[in-house]
Amino acid sequence: MKPKALIMSGYGLNCEEETKYAFDKAGAVGDIVHINDLIDREKNLSDYQILALPGGFSYGDDTGSGNAFANKIKNHLWEKIQSFVQKDHLVIGICNGFQILANLGIFPVQFALTHNDSARYTVRWVDLKVENNSPWLQGIHTLSLPIAHGEGKLFADNNTLSRLNKKNMVALRYVEGEICRYQTLTPNPNGSIEDIAGITDKSGKIFGLMPHPERALFFTNLPHWPYLKEKYRREKKAVPEIGPGLSLFKNAVHYFS
Amino acid sequence: MVNRIEIISKIPDTRAVVREKKLGKPVTIVDVYSIDKKFTAQQLRNITSMLTNSVVQEVSINTGLAPIKFSWAIEIGFLPGVTDNVANTASESIEDLLKITFKNEEQVYTSQITFINADLTHEDVIKIANSLYNPIIQRASIKSYQQYKKDKGMGNAIPKVKLDQSRKIDKVDLHVSEEELIDIGKKGIKNNDGTRRGPLALDLAYMKTIKSYFHKLGRNPTDIELESIAQTWSEHCKHTIFHDPIDDIKKGLFKTYIQNATEKIRKTKSTKGRSSSGVDFCVSVFEDNSGAIEFDDDYLITDKAETHNSPSALDPYCGAITGIVGVNRDTLGFGLGAKPIINRYGFCFADTKDTTSLYKGKNFSQKMLEPKRIMMGVIDGVNSGGNCSGIPSPQGFFVFDKRYKGKPLVFVGTVGLIPKKIHGKKSYVKKAKPGDYIVMVGGRVGQDGIHGATFSSEAMDSGSPATAVQIGDPITQKKLSDAIVKEARELGLYNSITDNGAGGLSCSVAEMAKESGGCLVNLEKVPLKYPGLAPWQIWISESQERMTLAVPKNKWKTFYKLMKQRGVEATVIGVFTKSEKCIVTYHDKTIMNVSMKFLHYGLPQRPMKTNYVQPKYKESIIHKPKNIKKLLLHLLKHLNITGFEFVSMQYDHEVQAGSVQKPLQGRGRVNADATVTRPLLTSPKGVIISQGINPFYGDIDTYHMAACSIDTAVRNAVAAGANIDYLALMDNFCWCQSNDPHRLGQLKRAVKACYDYSIVYGTPFISGKDSMFNDFKGFDEKGKPVSISIPPTLLISSLAIIDDCSKTVSMDLKFAGDLIYILGETHEEMGASEYFNLYNYTSKRVPKVEAQKNKKLYKALYQCIQRDLIASSISVSRGGLGVALAKTAIAGMLGMDVSLKNLPGTVKRDDFALFSESQGRIIVSINPQNKKQFEKIMGNIPCAFLGIVVDTTLSIRGLTNTMIFQAKVTDLLKSYKSTFKNY
Known part of the structure; x- marks a missing residue:
């Protein structure tokens, strides 16, 4: 049976459609559910195996990115989320979704996602190295994805950092890879501490990341696809259709099969 | 009772770093929430912890929070009535947290204090403040270190809206001199104190027409009628210059x-x-x-x-x-x-x-x-x-x-x-049908954006109204947008929809009323941001993030419930009719009654x-x-x-x-x-x-x-x-x-x-x-x-x-060894080119478009791209061939060896060849293996081989094949990016 993924929406979240598409394409059944429909019990979180908090601009980042939406969850859905994560379920928070998870306190450590070093919203691609064996990241060693955020710099004190490292909770780090070399970009786009781009809880099942895997589902999403297309054609190789982001969603589906 | 929560960053604040760079002085930033409502101490602590992040922020409640060293403090907040999005979110969160509701007068306001640590005079600080705020929408207060210490902080002034205007409807006497008619049209309706309400952008011919319409009705227009006609007839809405005989x-x-x-x-x-x-x-x-x-x-x-x-x-x-x-x-x-x-x-x-x-x-x-x-x-x-x-x-x-x-x-x-x-x-x-409810959805109405439509139909001068500025709230609109196009539309809950833009309700309702044949609006039902607006202001305000819909009566309940579920305010403000009249009432009194036709x-x-x-x-x-x-x-x-x-x-x-x-x-x-x-x-x-x-x-x-x-x-x-x-x-x-x-x-x-x-x-x-x-x-x-x-x-x-x-092409050169072609002709069309403008040279020879020729070329290129024959492609525009060659090289970080000796067209000089802005030209590079196929499709279209892609240097030989330009691509890149490097 296909696993069911609940993609939350509302109050300025805006990546729910492409996130649903990613889950559907990967073999899950994606369902976009407005947070108020969860609060009013029109839909039940317990009917799903995967919870996704997609990217966006919930509450316009007012009072701190992700904060107001996290407060709404705390005020109305906290127990349901608790019981959801206690089961063998998966959670992903992408970009604003990660900021919401961070403010929600669902990870066992206290950290903040704060203003980029540039103090400016930044849109580009990054290269990532996989650091733990979260179910979301099985079989992936490196990958490149786009980012688009103003508050993606992860900050934590030294104690928290060493806990993150010791407990294998660091999931993704920014590294210099194919895209950075291609476009001559610095690996760390926001000044994130120890180049951290994404973390998980200790089990690896709750995953938050600043980059957007759902924006990298097609080969033609890559910034250098026109170059690669020429290269592959000259090497008489097939030009791929799929982008690097899909593997994360496939992993989630695979986890339940 | 104003409670002030002040927040400072515990870690280096990147916003302050950026501001330091701009001002050239050490800066600390403190964010402030002023909450005009009474709370218990525990409630205040809960609110504070909700609004802040203890990992990176330090807070204080009702005591000033300042860096140890500073010489001046500048606090910037909004003017009364200006939409404060962060404050609105904060009050929504507080209501949700404490399960309370803010009453009318109770509100949250945000502001920000910039502390500067530098030896500055009061005049210097005023200058800095001026560079940080805009008096049209914001206010600033400045305190020296001594003053701040003496006052124990910045104080807790809040920009509460106090409107004391009369809400009565004025009749506007049009039986006045031509000069006065002109003044009403240009500067607006006169208030009792002699001031004017702002431009109507109605010229004398329009004013006379309006006068005679109301003369036939045997009365003068009300202020709202005149304002409403001005909006609908504005250049901004009617585009008379494009529609009238010329x-x-x-x-x-x-x-x-x-x-x-x-x-x-x-x-x-x-x-x-x-x-x-x-x-x-x-x-x-x-x-x-x-x-x-x-x-x-x-x-x-x-x-x-x-x-x-x-x-x-x-x-x-x-x-x-x-x-x-x-x-x-x-x-x-x-x-x-x-x-x-x-x-x-x-x-x-x-x-x-x-x-x-x-x-x-x-x-x-x-x-x-x-x-x-x-x-x-x-x-x-x-x-x-x-x-x-x-x-x-x-x-x-x-x-x-x-x-x-x-x-x-x-x-x-x-x-x-x-x-x-x-x-x-x-x-x-x-099509809005007679009997459909007129429903306003989204944001509320305030004083913002009054006279936007008529203002933009005039030159900017000292009479330009400050209220013409509106504040955007994208999230309110996002909620509205999602609720409409992702849900209500599929459910078929409305018959028609239009935007509230220029002229606000006066234009959107009157425009949709054309579909049904009339409208009856009860203006007192329009939800307001704050009390005290005059009816004419409600009618023409351009407050943002609003749509007007025609909702059939039997679908209203479902529609309202859906909007409420999505956090979107929806209000019935009247009904579409087939009366051929645009009628507006305010507390049961008819204040506008104008025929749709007029x-x-x-x-x-x-x-x-x-x-x-x-x-x-x-x-x-x-x-x-x-x-x-x-x-x-x-x-x-x-x-x-x-x-x-x-x-x-x-x-x-x-x-x-x-x-x-x-x-x-x-x-x-x-x-x-x-x-x-x-x-x-x-x-x-x-x-x-x-x-x-x-x-x-x-x-x-x-x-x-x-x-x-x-x-x-x-x-x-x-x-x-x-x-x-x-x-x-x-x-x-x-x-x-x-x-x-x-x-x-x-x-x-x-x-x-x-x-x-x-x-x-x-x-x-x-x-x-x-x-x-x-x-x-x-x-x-x-x-x-x-x-x-x-x-x-x-x-x-x-x-x-x-x-x-995937059959599209980017501008960057792909591989050394690829062949470069120019498509289209280059003529001595230097008039107003970047090259000539740079040196203030004049020439009347502006580029002329040979559309028939170009069309053939464009069709041929499309064929080539469809067959995957093109590796890169760049349109030749401002700066001509020289700039286009440089840009395609920078994009690919590859050089070229090109010669202009076979350049199609009539150009005779090297500098003209490089910088003429003749239209209809595109530079492409192709895999040498595609040469035959490419040239065959190009046929007799003006097209010439210019040279080949090489590793690091762009070398250009001129019309006589002598070297006229040579530079490393890295140097080209440096120039191309230098102007906005530090932006």
């Missing part, structure tokens, strides 16, 4: 040239199958808030571009954000509501290095913002509007000229997507005469430049050519996951002239968009300016892979002094060119907009009167649909 063109410019061209083109195209000029893809043109073309069997693509010039001059951030979010509503307001999928932008500013002052008022009063501040504010505004709404903003341009100093131009556009059929009915047909069609025509005089230009004697290398490197730094990566990298172009050809291309990240997006993830089809704008050519001849703009918009899209047979256009005219017969003559020529060239290209116009009075009247820095008019400016936007978005 010279012997009885049907006006729009019908004769724009609409007629589209009709003719549609007739040449077949409705089914393929004719030699393709299918007729137009579906809804010129009749709705956007134009629409067919995307595939199931979907339509809509497009619309707007300007928001006057508000952006007053407050660049607010003007730009409301511009972009406003044009999004032209998408939501298309048919039954289209989903915004791509934003476009384009900005015209004065040189950012120009710091001389301009004043709107006498005696150095009402200072205008400096060009750089306008530019940065506008960039920020579109950033917030686009990014917060989750709409990608890939495509844009910058044009700089000193004549944009009085009024900047801010172009914003939105492409939308809508299913062709909803519930089996055509989605692009809508309101919409009562305005008299004002035939115009033009008097066009061809400007005379001396042909300068041009000495051959000694150093072409220096010249080209210099041009790459020029404001109109240089890269603006800092903008492309802050505008989200990846959201919605359909990014294909991006705004920054290749290894060198060069700004692209066209971008490609995949609007439906389930389909490989793509949308190519581009823009063409050439105001400089208009100095010589607006006819050729328009022709070049069309060719540029088409050519850029074709270079990326568009099929000219499936390409639509939009026009945005931004003109100046449009009462002047010469300016009207220039306009007529430009519009005629739109007709001529769109017909040859077979590219129909599907939507357009104009802004006719981009003039400034004020005083210079010596206090002398000065008037500045923009150069006549025409933006042409292009929109193409392709079957397979």
